[in-house]
């Protein structure tokens with residue numbers, strides 16, 4: 042019997058959605074017991090009813106994410122358990138906590154995992170390497186492991202019953218480095234609409250867009266479609282858009298219904314963030330650009346010519 | 361401020377998929393004619409450190425753990441104006457186990473330290489792991505500030521701008537600290553001047569042998585593949601832009617996204 046512990050966070054009372062992806066991934070294992078360690082404030086554990094979770098360890102009273110206190114809280118939750126596999130989402134919190142958690146527990150650590158399976162030899166995980174140009178399978182040589190799952194790589198678990206979950210409250214004690222890293226302020230980005238992670242339609246621009254001003258063509262199209270604007274790393278590094286709009290392996294991982302890539306070449310590091318998109322459209326002057334081996338529909342042309350026409354046409358039919 | 365920056369030399373991550381080959385038996389990428397470079401985020405990290413020193417004060421030592429030819433990465437960092445360089449020289453490339461790499465680096469940092477700020481890239485462009493920074497932080501008992509884009513100092517307080525899933529935030533933290541860096545427009549790496557490249561070639565690099573590490577206790581790579589794509593792009597042609605656009609709109613209606 043493998044005991045899988047998924048870790049969830051609730052900074053505003055609601056558990057993070059990616060927790061349900063972790064539960065979905067855990068359910069593909071046979072012969073397992075599933076627990077949750079939930080850290081945050083005023084956590085609503087009812088949300089976890091019906092997912093086959095046996096026990097929830099709640100560490101409540103931490104309203105704001107703070108790396109050291111969250112780490113200590115998760116460790117505290119794990120004290121009560123004998124976990125074989127600890128699953129975390131590889132989002133910004135998970136990627137901060139995961140490695141430290143594994144080291145403190147003496148567990149193996151696998152990050153950016155897109156598949157995991159139990160074999161006779163032990164746990165085997167699949168993760169992209171070389172910027173996504175290749176995929177490697179790793180065997181866990183240890184008995185235990187912390188696994189960080191790439192966001193959106195697994196479907197969310199479906200509710201299957203109404204069996205109540207057992208709740209155990211764990212009291213949190215601050216210690217260690219608490220308070221050494223303090224959040225002073227949240228800095229607002231301008232022009233932010235729907236969060237990229239939640240957007241149904243994304244119009245993303247790359248180096249081919251050519252300037253900060255020209256991103257307004259993309260903004261207009263996004264507005265007409267009710268979507269959001271994203272970008273490649275090259276557009277971020279050029280200073281045309283904020284780094285928070287970066288999509289890809291080291292930016293947001295998105296899963297829109299429609300992704301329109303404008304002047305983006307389709308580097309694997311970028312496409313790693315888009316693999317869950319349902320439909321990809323690429324507009325690029327270069328018919329040989331790698332983006333066309335990911336896109337369902339392609340237009341080989343200058344976006345300066347295409348975008349205004351497309352925006353006008355959509356404005357017509359959508360209004 | 362005594363500053364360390366850990367940089368890794370990797371095969372250029374920007375090469376086209378056409379030039380990317382693997383040796384499925386050896387389970388690694390084949391370098392071939394592809395260039396070796398400093399992993400991108402490590403250059404961003406060095407840039408942040410350099411800007412900090414320019415505005416305030418301090419001395420920067422770059423560290424790399426790798427084979428003899430990783431010296432080139434250190435030379436480039438020196439040309440960008442790092443002060444000192446340390447090569448933790450191995451007879452074999454650093455493997456997939458980020459714990460081991462982190463421990464080697466932590467030993468080197470201890471020997472040459474203590475450092476007030478220890479910088480890392482958020483993740484290396486070959487391992488795509490993002491673990492080593494945290495391992496070293498643990499080994500050295502340092503708090504970790506991650507996904508940092510900029511550092512500012514006011515009086516004796518150090519402020520970090522960082523990126524999270526929620527957006528940007530500013531944190532205050534007191535050295536000694538470990539810091540991982542992510543890209544943004546303010547930390548695009550500088551291109552060294554020819555004169556500085558020449559100077560860097562004459563600089564002394566401290567080399568210490570770490571030999572060859574034993575097989576990892578934690579992980580073993582069992583396969584390496586290039587994933588195949590079954591997507592066939594449908595090109596929407598037409599004489600006029602409007603023709604292409606109309607065809608696209610039809611397609612999007614058919615697939616019910618509109």
Ligand SMILES: Cc1cc2nc3c(=O)[nH]c(=O)nc-3n(C[C@H](O)[C@H](O)[C@H](O)COP(=O)(O)OP(=O)(O)OC[C@H]3O[C@@H](n4cnc5c(N)ncnc54)[C@H](O)[C@@H]3O)c2cc1C
Nearest residue numbers: 247248249273274275289290291304306310311325326344
């Ligand atoms: C470790 C690591 C992590 C990375 N993470 C990310 C990441 O998360 N996200 C990311 O995006 N990148 C990431 N990168 C960078 C990535 O490798 C590429 O460098 C980047 O995605 C390229 O951006 P681009 O497609 O905008 O630029 P380019 O590759 O320069 O492509 C520009 C494209 O625009 C086209 N074009 C030019 N003019 C026009 C026009 N008028 N109309 C239409 N098309 C035009 C060109 O034909 C070209 O295909 C990462 C790299 C590394 C090493």
Ligand SMILES: Nc1ncnc2c1ncn2[C@@H]1O[C@H](COP(=O)(O)O)[C@@H](O)[C@H]1O
Nearest residue numbers: 366367425480481483484489490491492
């Ligand atoms: N062999 C190495 N030598 C020096 N620094 C390294 C090495 N490997 C990793 N690093 C540092 O650790 C970061 C994260 O690496 P990784 O955990 O492999 O993604 C890199 O961006 C580098 O800053």
